[in-house]
Amino acid sequence: MLSLYVHIPFCRERCRYCDFFLVTRLDHVDRFFTALAEETRSKAELLKGERIGAIHFGGGTPSLVPVWRLSGWLSQVAGIAGMDDETEITLEANPEDIDNTRLDHLRDAGVNRLSIGVQSFTDRKLRALGRAHTAADSLRTVSMAMERFGSVAVDLMCGAEGEGPDEWEGDLRMTHSLRPQHVSVYMLTLEEKTRLWRDVCRGTVELPGEDEQSAMYRAARIALTGAGYRHYEVSNYALDGFHSRYNLSSWKREPYLGFGPSAHSFMVSGGEETRFSNVGSLIRYLDDPLAAVDFREVLTREQRFDEEVFLSLRINRGLPVGFLRSGRSTGDDRLDDALAGFLEKGWIRIDEEVVTLTGEGFLFADLVAAELIHG
Template identity: 45%
Template sequence: MAHCYVHIPFCRERCPYCDFFLVPGTRLMEPFFDALLQETEARLCEFGSEPVGSIHFGGGTPSLAGPRRIGRWLALFSDRVEIKGDAEITLEANPEDCRKHVMGEFRTLGINRVSLGVQSFSGRKLERLGRKHTPDEACQVMQEMLGLFGNVSLDLICGVPDEDMDEWHADLEAAISLQPHHISVYMLTVEAGTKLQREIHWGRCTGPDEGFQAEAYLLAVERLTQEGFMHYEVSNFARPGYFSRYNSGSWRREPYIGLGPSAHTLLKDGSGERRKANVASLVRYISAPHDASTGYELLTPEERQTEEVFLSLRLGEGIALQQLQVIHRQRAQWLEGMLEKFMLEGFLEIRRGRVRLTPRGFLFSDHITQTLLPS
């Protein structure tokens, strides 16, 4: 099944911790959409004959584009590409932009899943994160979105400077009490070039405490799974039947086509698997949308295997033991020893022929994955 990602690179302001490709303000929204329509037209042939199983409007804050522009893109796309009848069509949105009647218009256009950047229900944390909504607004908007859409996700961030376990616990309980279908839990990271990094460098605030984040992550896994959420990816929890189809598809390396600046594409055909990335420059994108990408790169078998191991071990379902045995067939004993070591440390388990990281293992997933990559 193929998927489509549309990157809409605008936010009202850049949050202090964010290093995504985006520009603050919406002045270039109209020329951007003209370019997006041109790029889409030019790349329709890449979608082939297989119906598209999901469309994800990400960003940035795609809801800032408004129903008129999103509707214009959907009209072009659905006219020329077959979309599965039950396709998941997600719009990322921030609570301060979710006016009920506007979101109702998005629903009429076919948006059937909303992913809300709530981040926290603590006024102190929201202020620290530079977010523009209040805890009350987040709760009210969540309730309204749950009334409008049959599939609502919310994001939480953990490890904000000076956060303690009571504050994190309260965030988890508030999220659970709203009964969303899906919750993403992200640990705050300090990205190069961000305002947060500069503030830490100048001593104006402390960086995230890894020990605290590890404990907080395990608490999130415990509470959310107790409440019936499935821990289906390192940072993602969903009620049965509500896994994000777009994200699951990309983690399982199903083909996806990314439109918009900085978006990535993975195509599979008779000649193999090919990746490409669009330019991370709005000016270049708007001035030459037909020429937005860096060109396709054919993946070598080693690159494919590396991606498979790396992405599969992020998932709750893990990777087939047999697949690891094929990858490491030249050093079968070494693999057995490594798996045994990680199992004894409580980082990994093998069930029904699949190697899966435990919640504690997810805390060390970079190290474990790095070890199990093809040599």
């Protein structure tokens, strides 16, 4: 089973905190799809005979581009690889792009899961994040999508300038009342060279501190698990059976193939695991989509071990202590000390020699992983 990711690198404008690879000029959309079709033809050998479990249109803003372009690409893939009604086809959408007609067209094109970049249901917070939509757009879009799609995901963000617990709990309450099948909760991170980063460096903006952000993360966990959502990954919650198949397969280290500038791939063949990524330049991609791959590495035994620990903790798959002992280069005593320290802090539990994170431990998943790998 193979998953596919398509990076649609266009946004109307860049949000204040965003450092993703994208352009804000929309005049290259047609050329982009021509290049995408060419890249897909060039990867036909990797697609042939495969059954496609999930397709994810990410970006950027996939809801900006013409729907017929998306359905054209889906038909091209269906002509090479195996797709059926079970294939999860997700499209990331921004509320300002969506109306009933567009939703109907997306559904007719085969999209069966809509992932909406809501971030908040308050105008103040959306302005603080530099988002182009309003609270009314958030509400309207989620409601319309819930009427048309059996699987709707809502992205929320906490930790915006001036945000306090009441505003955040309002966002959680509204989400809960709309009851989408999936909710992602991201803590705002300050990325270098963004507009927000410059404002924080200049001292014109102050963001909530780490403790306040952690409190918001905990509040989300309490509210969402209390409302019946399963916390299945550090930032993700789902009603039963509605986890993101695409994301879960990449966290489980199953193969996926990326298309478009800056897209990453992970393929497994003949016992070898290879990661590769496309060039992070739209102009170079458009000029020669067949030379899109500009980085490739075959994973070493150490890299496989590191990824297995890091990703298994994120989805709380459970790590056998024996596996940790076998993969580390440092001694068992240091591992025992690290595990004892995390147990004392209440970040992990160990049942029958298998390590899992506690709810509190999810907050420190990266730190725990780093220590279990290298500590």
